[in-house]
Amino acid sequence: MNHLSALQGMTYRAPEGAVSAAGTAPLFGRQDALAMIGGDEDLLDEVIAVAREEIPRQLVALRTALAANDAISARRHAHTIKGTVATLCANQVRDQAFSIEHAAKEGDLTVAATGLEPLERLVDRLLAELDSTRKA
Numbered sequence: 778m779n780h781l782s783a784l785q786g787m788t789y790r791a792p793e794g795a796v797s798a799a800g801t802a803p804l805f806g807r808q809d810a811l812a813m814i815g816g817d818e819d820l821l822d823e824v825i826a827v828a829r830e831e832i833p834r835q836l837v838a839l840r841t842a843l844a845a846n847d848a849i850s851a852r853r854h855a856h857t858i859k860g861t862v863a864t865l866c867a868n869q870v871r872d873q874a875f876s877i878e879h880a881a882k883e884g885d886l887t888v889a890a891t892g893l894e895p896l897e898r899l900v901d902r903l904l905a906e907l908d909s910t911r912k913a
Contacts, residue, residue, distance in 0.1 A: 804899060805906040806866030813866065825907050828861050832900055835861070839877070843890045851889055852881035858896070862903065870899045 807821075814820050835858045842850035855878035862870040873896045880889035 801902075802869075803906060804867045804869055804903045805910065806868065807910055809866035810864065813864070824864055825910075828865060829904060829907055831861055832858060832904070836897060836900060839896075840893060843886060843893060846886055848881045848884050848886055848889075851886065852878050855881060855889070858900075862900075865903070865907075867899075867903050870896070870903050873899055 810824070811818065811821050814824065835854050839851055839854035839858065842848075842854055855874050859871050859874035859878055862874060873892060877889045877892040877896060880886070880892065
């Protein structure tokens with residue numbers, strides 16, 4: 778079994794104690810993202826602004842590619858989403874995008890399409906978190 782196959786079916790588990798007041802683990806790892814870019818708050822705000830614009834566009838393109846049975850485009854859009862959310866240290870969203878990317882790479886668009894709705898729900902949560910963390 779290769780490493781990618783081993784990842785399929787795994788579920789995300791938030792670290793113990795990493796639960797918000799609403800009872801769900803935060804998706805956006807602000808402190809980790811800030812550390813990754815050298816502590817530059819202004820740069821992080823720019824990254825967030827770009828992500829807020831790019832992620833929804835990529836989701837539309839991913840949905841369109843899946844509806845058209847276009848595995849190559851679906852893989853590319855899932856990969857772009859994965860990279861964008863990885864920059865935000867949104868690991869649960871990254872992992873969901875990866876599962877779609879991998880399925881599309883393997884040509885299994887049924888599995889890829891099954892992962893789209895969970896990805897959209899995660900992205901909705903992530904975008905709401907990003908909105909709530911904007912600087913005043």
